Amino acid sequence: MKNLKHVAKMQNTGAKVLVVFRTLPGESNYSLVLPVAQLPDSYHDSVMSLVESEEAQQSFEFGEIMFARMFPDGRPMLRAMRADGRLVKVATDTVIMTPTPQANIPLSQLNVLIAEQKNCTVDELCTFVQGAPAAQRDSKVKIEEGKINETPRTSVDPVKTPSNQPLTDLDIAKSLRSQADGLYKEAARLRKQADELDPPKKKAKVGETIDA
Numbered sequence: 241m242k243n244l245k246h247v248a249k250m251q252n253t254g255a256k257v258l259v260v261f262r263t264l265p266g267e268s269n270y271s272l273v274l275p276v277a278q279l280p281d282s283y284h285d286s287v288m289s290l291v292e293s294e295e296a297q298q299s300f301e302f303g304e305i306m307f308a309r310m311f312p313d314g315r316p317m318l319r320a321m322r323a324d325g326r327l328v329k330v331a332t333d334t335v336i337m338t339p340t341p342q343a344n345i346p347l348s349q350l351n352v353l354i355a356e357q358k359n360c361t362v363d364e365l366c367t368f369v370q371g372a373p374a375a376q377r378d379s380k381v382k383i384e385e386g387k388i389n390e391t392p393r394t395s396v397d398p399v400k401t402p403s404n405q406p407l408t409d410l411d412i413a414k415s416l417r418s419q420a421d422g423l424y425k426e427a428a429r430l431r432k433q434a435d436e437l438d439p440p441k442k443k444a445k446v447g448e449t450i451d452a
Contacts, residue, residue, distance in 0.1 A: 243339040246302035260303040268363045
């Protein structure tokens, strides 16, 4: 069986989850996960198919790929899971990454290893992410990871608990603006390089000719 990124289970309950964002801005000891057992079948199959895709396996965060993909019913994946209250904020030391059935490592430890490889702090890991949720510095909500249980996927109603911290429309808007800014800067950089390689020809004024 091949290694799969973004796949994990909760430490106390064993409930299977997908790690959408491994850290949160300003709260690097928390992550955002998606409990898969609670999803309706159509959503479950789409999400699991996506996480196994080459694009998802090459991405730094699964949330980056969910941000740009849609469910068969046309709903944007990340926004739909946020709207349905299915994204859960949990402490990273309660999340056990399971890339294979034999490999297990707490997300908190994995984040430290990744930060060392990237030569940054764990707090700075969120800066490598496109579409990450905004920091919530005033949040004082306590997280109880035991609220995530292995329940059948027959129910389509979201399981809401006091520990749920769904993304808001403001978070999504900030993410879209961040991506737009990044694309604009990248386009400007590429345009500059192109102009350096092939300077644009000046437009001729009225009555003036430009030599070929």
